[in-house]
Amino acid sequence: MKAKPMKRTIAYYPGCSLEGLAEEYDRSTRAVCRALGLELVEIPDWNCCGSTPAHSYNPLLSAALAGRNLALAEEAGLDTVMTPCPGCLKALKGALHKQGEDPNGFQDALGRPFEGKVRAVSVLQLLAERIGPEALRKAVRRPFRDAPVAPYYGCLLTRPAAFAQFDDPENPVSMDRILEAIGCAVPDFPFKTECCGATYGVTRNPIVTRLTGRILDMAVRAGAAAVAVACPLCQQNLDLRQAQVEKAAGRRFRLPVVYITQLVGLALGLTPEEVGLDKLFVSPESLIMNLDAESETADSLSNAG
Amino acid sequence: MKNGQNLLRIQESRDAGFVERVERESGQRVSQCYQCGNCSASCAYTHVYDFPANQIMRLIQLGQKDVILRSRSIWLCAQCQACTTRCPCNIDVARVMETLRVLAVEAGAVTQKDIQLFYDEFLKSVAAFGRVFETGLLASYNMKSGKPMTDADLAPQVLRKGKLALLPHRIRGRKEVAAIVRRFMDGAPERG
Ligand code: SF4
Ligand code: SF4
Numbered sequence: 001m002k003a004k005p006m007k008r009t010i011a012y013y014p015g016c017s018l019e020g021l022a023e024e025y026d027r028s029t030r031a032v033c034r035a036l037g038l039e040l041v042e043i044p045d046w047n048c049c050g051s052t053p054a055h056s057y058n059p060l061l062s063a064a065l066a067g068r069n070l071a072l073a074e075e076a077g078l079d080t081v082m083t084p085c086p087g088c089l090k091a092l093k094g095a096l097h098k099q100g101e102d103p104n105g106f107q108d109a110l111g112r113p114f115e116g117k118v119r120a121v122s123v124l125q126l127l128a129e130r131i132g133p134e135a136l137r138k139a140v141r142r143p144f145r146d147a148p149v150a151p152y153y154g155c156l157l158t159r160p161a162a163f164a165q166f167d168d169p170e171n172p173v174s175m176d177r178i179l180e181a182i183g184c185a186v187p188d189f190p191f192k193t194e195c196c197g198a199t200y201g202v203t204r205n206p207i208v209t210r211l212t213g214r215i216l217d218m219a220v221r222a223g224a225a226a227v228a229v230a231c232p233l234c235q236q237n238l239d240l241r242q243a244q245v246e247k248a249a250g251r252r253f254r255l256p257v258v259y260i261t262q263l264v265g266l267a268l269g270l271t272p273e274e275v276g277l278d279k280l281f282v283s284p285e286s287l288i289m290n291l292d293a294e295s296e297t298a299d300s301l302s303n304a305g
Numbered sequence: 306m307k308n309g310q311n312l313l314r315i316q317e318s319r320d321a322g323f324v325e326r327v328e329r330e331s332g333q334r335v336s337q338c339y340q341c342g343n344c345s346a347s348c349a350y351t352h353v354y355d356f357p358a359n360q361i362m363r364l365i366q367l368g369q370k371d372v373i374l375r376s377r378s379i380w381l382c383a384q385c386q387a388c389t390t391r392c393p394c395n396i397d398v399a400r401v402m403e404t405l406r407v408l409a410v411e412a413g414a415v416t417q418k419d420i421q422l423f424y425d426e427f428l429k430s431v432a433a434f435g436r437v438f439e440t441g442l443l444a445s446y447n448m449k450s451g452k453p454m455t456d457a458d459l460a461p462q463v464l465r466k467g468k469l470a471l472l473p474h475r476i477r478g479r480k481e482v483a484a485i486v487r488r489f490m491d492g493a494p495e496r497g
Contacts, residue, residue, distance in 0.1 A: 016437045021468055047482045048431040052384060053424035054489075056406045061489040065431070068482065101332075109485065155385035160397065169390045195349045198383035202446065202455060203420050204353070207381070211349055240459060279466055 010126070011073035011081040011118070012040035015088035015232075016048050021240065022085075022232035024276025028261035029084045029123050031275055035268045036131055036139065040082070043072050049091035052199055063098035064109035066091035071114035084123040084261070086156035086231045092120040093163060122157060123261060124230045125166050128174035133181040141269035143183025147290035149263070150189040150224035151175040152215065154196060154234040169193070175260055179228060182267035183292070187222040191215050196237040201244075209248035212237045216245060216253045226256040226287045228263055235259060239281045256284035266291060311356070313372060320370040327365050331404035337394045338362040344388035344398045354378035358388050358398055361405070374409040378402075380417035419450050425490075432486040435476030440469060 010033075018026035033040050050065035070092060073081045083089050099106045099116050107114075121129075127136070153172045161169040172193065176186045194215055197208030216238065219227050229235045239257040246252055258280065265275035266288070277284060328335055338359070345357035355377045356364065364373050373379070379402055388398035415421045426445045430437045447453045463469045476482070 016439070019436065019474060020439045020470055021463070023468065045435075045477050047435045047476055047478060048437045050431065051427070051437075053427040054431075055384070055403055056421075056424050057410060057428070058407055058489045059403070061486065064485045065482070068478070068485070109488065111481070111485070155383070155387070159386035160389045160399075193387075195383055195385040195387070198385065199423075200381070200383065202443065203423050204381065205455075207350070207353060210352075240462070243462075244458065279468065281462055281466065 009039045011078040012042045013069055013081055013083040015085040017232035024279035025084050025259045028265050028275035031270050032261045032265045043069050049088045060109045062091055063095040063106055067095040067110045070118050071112050074118050079118050081118055081120045082126055089122050090156050133177040137181040140182055140267045142291045145290050145292050146185040148187050148223050148225050149179050149184040150219040150227045152227050152229050153192050154231045189222050191218040196234045208237050209245045213245045213249045226258055228260050230260050256282050256287055258284055315367050319368040321368055323368045323370040331401045333396050333401050335365045343391045347387035347391045350381050353381050374412055374414040375416050379405040380420050428486055432483040434473040435479035435482045436474050438473035
């Protein structure tokens with residue numbers, strides 16, 4: 001019998017946001033993975049992870065909704081599920097945790113077979129660990145010429161530490177390293193993990209305008225020309241709601257808020273169109289002007305991972 | 306609340322079994338909290354809470370079930386995990402807040418009805434289509450919350466970017482998903 005080849009194929013869970021307001025995060029994630037030789041297989045017929053509402057009813061409801069997607073991935077013979085959304089990631093990891101904590105309750109709520117032999121990671125973790133800053137640096141074709149970009153991680157990517165098992169909960173650096181690898185200058189940004197106001201944009205808008213306003217203000221004070229994000233909810237609050245923030249704060253920011261996958265994609269030589277740059281609300285044009293002309297020296301990434 | 310102070314007659318309103326109930330449901334040793342205040346210092350939502358996180362912990366220890374389940378704080382907690390990350394007693398404070406929300410729903414003591422409505426509409430959307438349909442969710446929330454203009458200012462830009470979905474995406478397994486949701490939404494689930 002032949003030895004099993006190492007699995008490079010990764011189950012992809014986009015999550016509902018990436019079908020709607022965060023479609024450019026979906027597009028850029030797929031494009032970057034393709035460019036880096038990571039094969040994504042979208043989980044067939046995936047469903048919503050339940051997000052915060054499911055948790056507020058019962059952690060088992062959240063675990064079962066998220067668990068169905070893990071079970072579908074397992075059924076497809078895949079052992080790693082990647083989702084770009086930290087909220088979805090929390091639900092997927094929560095399901096695995098719940099299965100360990102209350103196997104019967106979980107199985108009952110889920111109602112389909114699931115052994116639990118999958119792990120869940122974020123796209124940021126994939127870029128930081130499977131590819132790594134060094135390999136990424138070598139693959140860059142159009143580096144950003146020292147454009148100052150503030151790395152904003154948000155609440156959930158690295159917290160709580162025991163759960164996330166990735167990077168540092170207080171001072172994460174994975175995105176810093178990726179930004180440096182693609183030629184950005186990374187300013188000291190003390191609000192890396194401050195909360196943006198989460199889902200309260202709809203129900204309690206002043207919370208979001210206040211918290212997001214503080215983050216934008218700090219980014220400006222840190223000298224950033226743009227903010228890099230890895231969460232569709234953070235992005236929505238900082239970008240789509242930036243006009244609401246400006247109105248509440250009585251000042252103008254017009255600070256581009258760009259997904260890390262979009263920035264990586266551009267540096268790899270993908271076109272603005274291929275990473276969905278036109279879908280951002282605050283125009284990132286000033287940032288794009290910082291991109292270097294295509295260089296011919298980039299290595300192929302075929303040996304990475 | 307009177308003159309900015311919360312006055313409680315704690316002996317009269319004490320529910321002796323509450324600490325254990327919360328500890329059992331959350332799996333957290335709330336009784337070990339020694340009021341260092343790290344959770345509240347880390348919390349970006351204290352300015353909208355009626356009781357800061359550390360006071361919620363203390364109120365649990367004092368068995369103040371009704372006050373807690375009716376508090377605004379448990380509904381405004383964003384589950385950002387800052388408190389959990391910094392508690393020196395390793396109490397997962399965010400998990401406790403979440404447990405309190407579940408208990409408030411179960412007890413019919415939800416005070417922040419609009420937030421609960423948003424969550425209800427969200428789950429109904431998931432049950433109907435298998436995935437949440439953002440446009441439909443906002444429309445039904447606006448109608449039922451009596452705040453019809455919520456986020457109306459955003460519509461033109463969303464439309465301009467071609468991001469306004471007018472039709473939901475229905476997955477094939479939506480019956481299975483609906484069955485999962487229904488088990489937890491209609492009537493309280495079985496619990497130990
Ligand atoms: S999880 Fe909730 S209580 Fe804890 S810091 Fe965040 S918002 Fe505050
Ligand atoms: S951080 Fe922990 S010990 Fe300190 S007040 Fe909060 S719950 Fe209690």
